[in-house]
Amino acid sequence: MDEILSKTPQESQVITRYIVMPDHANHYGTAFGGVIMSWIDMVAVMVAQRHCGKESVTASVDRLTFITPINVGDHVVLKGSVNYAGKSSMEIGVQVTKEDPYNNKVVRATTAYLTFVALDANKRPSQVPRLLPQTSDETRRFENAKIRIESMRELSKKLKLKD
């Protein structure tokens, strides 16, 4: 069967929703960052798998910003999509918003950018479909991802990092 050579971000987008329960909270009574990170990773891997149709692993969490605390009882909506696809890697962006169920107030709570790598049957990096951004937002995310990737390469060089 022919592999799909290109896909749009829309085709692999994932949107999911949780309610923050007391056992998701930290000792300040707001959502524990580690729980939010795990929800983000879960959404991002599903996006990566849907884009490439292969096993995908988290290679790096490139940026994660907690903008505002999330309260117990809030609804948390996570939207993930592919921002950029390289040869075997994919940058996935996840936007997290919190919703107060009693007044429908929606606030951006967290943003994250993660890099996933598709693997073949031998667990080696494997080609992914090209990304075809369609909308102006998708094009902006695609261009911003290229800037992030380039600046991370520059930083690694400056710091003489091996990864």
Ligand SMILES: CC(C)(COP(=O)(O)OP(=O)(O)OC[C@H]1O[C@@H](n2cnc3c(N)ncnc32)[C@H](O)[C@@H]1OP(=O)(O)O)[C@@H](O)C(=O)NCCC(=O)NCCS
């Ligand atoms: C991610 C992994 C498969 C990369 O393997 P590798 O042999 O170093 O891969 P390569 O050097 O051939 O690079 C393959 C691609 O991954 C990207 N990549 C590798 N390491 C990366 C990192 N730390 N951050 C971002 N991208 C990375 C490369 O830029 C390259 O992208 P491209 O194909 O789009 O150009 C390997 O490091 C691994 O298995 N890591 C552990 C993953 C894991 O256990 N995650 C947690 C549980 S899911």
